[in-house]
Amino acid sequence: MGITSHSKLNIRKNLIISPDITTPLTTLHRSVYPGHFFVASWRASLNRLNSLHFINTHPSTSQPMKTKLSLLLLLSICTFAQTVQKPRYVIVIHGGAGNITPQRFSPEKQAEYELNLNNALLEGEKVLASGGDATDAVIAAVRYLEECPLFNAGRGAVFNADGRNELDASIMDGKTGKAGAVAGVSIIKSPVMAARMVMDSSGHVMLAGRGAEEFAMKHRLEMVNPDYFYTGESWQEYLKVKQNRENEGRKGTVGAVALDIHGNLAAATSTGGMVYKKYGRIGDSPVIGAGTYASNLSCAVSCTGHGEFFIRNAVAYDVSARMLYLGETVEAATEFIINQKLKSQGAAGGLIALDKDGNISMPFNTPGMFRGYIKSGEMPKVLMFR
Numbered sequence: 538m539g540i541t542s543h544s545k546l547n548i549r550k551n552l553i554i555s556p557d558i559t560t561p562l563t564t565l566h567r568s569v570y571p572g573h574f575f576v577a578s579w580r581a582s583l584n585r586l587n588s589l590h591f592i593n594t595h596p597s598t599s600q601p602m603k604t605k606l607s608l609l610l611l612l613s614i615c616t617f618a619q620t621v622q623k624p625r626y627v628i629v630i631h632g633g634a635g636n637i638t639p640q641r642f643s644p645e646k647q648a649e650y651e652l653n654l655n656n657a658l659l660e661g662e663k664v665l666a667s668g669g670d671a672t673d674a675v676i677a678a679v680r681y682l683e684e685c686p687l688f689n690a691g692r693g694a695v696f697n698a699d700g701r702n703e704l705d706a707s708i709m710d711g712k713t714g715k716a717g718a719v720a721g722v723s724i725i726k727s728p729v730m731a732a733r734m735v736m737d738s739s740g741h742v743m744l745a746g747r748g749a750e751e752f753a754m755k756h757r758l759e760m761v762n763p764d765y766f767y768t769g770e771s772w773q774e775y776l777k778v779k780q781n782r783e784n785e786g787r788k789g790t791v792g793a794v795a796l797d798i799h800g801n802l803a804a805a806t807s808t809g810g811m812v813y814k815k816y817g818r819i820g821d822s823p824v825i826g827a828g829t830y831a832s833n834l835s836c837a838v839s840c841t842g843h844g845e846f847f848i849r850n851a852v853a854y855d856v857s858a859r860m861l862y863l864g865e866t867v868e869a870a871t872e873f874i875i876n877q878k879l880k881s882q883g884a885a886g887g888l889i890a891l892d893k894d895g896n897i898s899m900p901f902n903t904p905g906m907f908r909g910y911i912k913s914g915e916m917p918k919v920l921m922f923r
């Protein structure tokens with residue numbers, strides 16, 4: 538059997554399928570997607586085997602050559618398995634959970650979401666691939682999503698009952714255990730950057746309202762007119778809810794979790810909160826332990842959903858606690874919390890979680906959740922529906 542028939546890269550849906558190892562996959566992959574040593578080395582191994590396979594089919598092939606071939610094959614398989622098991626870095630993002638179904642999004646709109654989720658992943662990956670910190674990576678991904686009007690964070694945030702945008706964000710560094718958050722801010726362009734500033738330079742964990750804005754101004758973060766956050770879509774959603782019509786729940790909070798090449802975890806979350814929320818209401822997103830949590834000992838978590846339930850259940854911390862105290866995997870802990878505990882309380886939502894070994898979990902109990910991830914050496918994966 539020829540080597541080429543084993544070489545299909547079966548990558549899902551929106552990703553590239555390479556039918557033949559002779560396809561210049563490395564070039565293609567690198568140009569779309571820099572920093573990927575893995576595909577290059579894997580292809581090199583296969584190419585090497587390909588040529589050896591040719592030698593092996595020759596009638597004059599000797600026994601020592603066969604032994605050498607077997608060893609090389611074994612080596613290649615081991616290298617391959619090792620790379621798959623231990624990614625050097627990982628980034629996972631979400632763009633909110635809600636009533637996200639294929640019927641509610643035109644193919645063009647789906648493509649727009651996929652493109653922007655993909656871009657956000659690449660922003661985070663750029664940091665990780667160059668050896669940067671997990672905290673910088675989650676900031677890069679979340680900032681991208683804050684600037685994208687498709688999501689309920691930064692520009693595009695939902696409106697509160699008074700017809701204004703009040704934004705919340707937080708970040709946690711799993712290495713130091715430090716955290717920062719801002720709540721109820723209306724003129725800071727990037728709430729997640731302000732959260733980081735609080736973590737790095739305030740000596741506090743959370744600043745709210747005017748105090749947070751003055752702090753951000755003093756630290757030269759970019760301020761905007763409140764109109765900056767306005768989008769027609771969010772305004773229409775506000776009007777519908779105001780007229781007692783059902784909230785369609787198509788827009789979502791954004792978040793990211795990352796594992797860097799130094800083994801550090803971080804998590805960040807940013808949101809406009811719940812549409813038509815009371816003036817002054819603060820949800821789970823800026824609450825450390827509820828909407829965001831990270832510890833190098835266990836995992837990094839960013840949540841989305843009905844914030845009051847996520848606060849009452851200390852959801853993000855609960856994932857870490859179950860892992861540490863019960864010895865559960867990230868998958869088991871998050872599945873239990875989202876699909877049993879929260880579901881039994883009628884709480885809608887989901888989360889993204891990443892453990893210290895690079896294992897990912899992205900459960901949700903809503904019809905859909907915007908989500909995606911990149912593991913080092915792999916193509917990005919972006920999903921919206923079940």
Ligand code: ASP
Binds near residue numbers: 789808810811840843
């Ligand atoms: N969790 C956010 C909040 O309650 C909303 C969301 O994730 O959609 O503010």
